[in-house]
Amino acid sequence: MTERATAKPTKRHAASTPFGADMRKASQNLRSDAGSPHAPVLSEEVRQAIRPGQSFALLQELHILTREGRLNQDSRRKLKQVYHLYKFLEKLLLELPERPHADGLADDGLTVADHGAGKSYLGFILYDLFFKSRSTGHVYGIETRAELVEKSQVLARHLGFSRMAFLNLSVAQSTASADLPAQIDLVTALHACDTATDDAIAFGLAKRARAFALVPCCQAEVARHLGGSRALMLARTPLAELWRHPLHARELGSQLTNVLRCLYLEAMGYQVTVTELVGWEHSMKNELILARYTGQKKRAAAERLRAVLKEFGLEALLDTRFTGVRDNSAAALMDNQI
Numbered sequence: 001m002t003e004r005a006t007a008k009p010t011k012r013h014a015a016s017t018p019f020g021a022d023m024r025k026a027s028q029n030l031r032s033d034a035g036s037p038h039a040p041v042l043s044e045e046v047r048q049a050i051r052p053g054q055s056f057a058l059l060q061e062l063h064i065l066t067r068e069g070r071l072n073q074d075s076r077r078k079l080k081q082v083y084h085l086y087k088f089l090e091k092l093l094l095e096l097p098e099r100p101h102a103d104g105l106a107d108d109g110l111t112v113a114d115h116g117a118g119k120s121y122l123g124f125i126l127y128d129l130f131f132k133s134r135s136t137g138h139v140y141g142i143e144t145r146a147e148l149v150e151k152s153q154v155l156a157r158h159l160g161f162s163r164m165a166f167l168n169l170s171v172a173q174s175t176a177s178a179d180l181p182a183q184i185d186l187v188t189a190l191h192a193c194d195t196a197t198d199d200a201i202a203f204g205l206a207k208r209a210r211a212f213a214l215v216p217c218c219q220a221e222v223a224r225h226l227g228g229s230r231a232l233m234l235a236r237t238p239l240a241e242l243w244r245h246p247l248h249a250r251e252l253g254s255q256l257t258n259v260l261r262c263l264y265l266e267a268m269g270y271q272v273t274v275t276e277l278v279g280w281e282h283s284m285k286n287e288l289i290l291a292r293y294t295g296q297k298k299r300a301a302a303e304r305l306r307a308v309l310k311e312f313g314l315e316a317l318l319d320t321r322f323t324g325v326r327d328n329s330a331a332a333l334m335d336n337q338i
Helices: 019-029 044-049 054-059 073-095 121-131 146-159 196-206 221-230 230-236 236-242 244-265 300-311 313-318
Strands: 111-115 137-141 164-168 184-194 212-218 269-278 285-295
Touching: 019 236, 054 121, 054 146, 073 121, 073 184, 073 212, 073 285, 111 121, 111 196, 121 137, 121 146, 121 184, 137 146, 184 196, 196 212, 196 244, 212 244, 221 236, 221 244, 221 313, 236 244, 244 269, 244 285, 244 300, 285 313, 300 313
Parallel strands: 111 137, 111 184, 137 164, 184 212
Antiparallel strands: 212 285, 269 285
């Protein structure tokens, strides 16, 4: 089967820019993997730390391995965190059954959309460890910063990761993009700030995603709503003391946001698990939300979501963030086949 081409480059092609020239020069210095005469000589300790089949060249380009093939303390911790997240994603992908192709032809394989991809560390590691050894499957990195998209395109070409594509789009724009397939199997959003996580959820629902892996970050929208209704809520309920002070409103808003997201995913037919991404000693932005589509939309979750929104004076979010549960009718909670 002919592999799908990577996404079209941005308006300024890498080869015609100073940035592109720098990348071409840097690519000439890429160390080859084990077996090449230029491959780094790795210590036994480093070899034990790296997963079998991992590209040394990729780890060097991600600055996890030094050019001499060494791991410092910071990169060792980063590698441990990356592998810890990969274990969750690998399990999710392996649990997904093959999808029947619409025209009866062989399936193109699993698809992953990584939102707020940044330098696409997650996408590259996922491709290297999971997709590289398979003949099918695609990883899409979605990022608003054109220079990072361009850099990722160049790196993917030089590593031979032909089933990776990088799109210079916002999360909202990507939902309607013709460069993405009609269905995405796994949607990831790692440290997507504020409402970007909600946009990734909306994208996944529109793309009939079969799984989500979300690590929210810096969510402030709910805190803003709580602050705007503070005086009214203080007169209504003593619970408003929980967010009377701005610092408490920010902390409560962050916690409440993730609770609402989990209820929303359950209401939309997903089984949700919440766990730690890494130890709290490494990062406070640590919550990992994993969701698998089951097709069983939970009416109780929808009702609790609306009840929580009402209790905190956040009903307006039904018209912006949680639009799938606005209607309380049975028809609105009927399953859609994914």
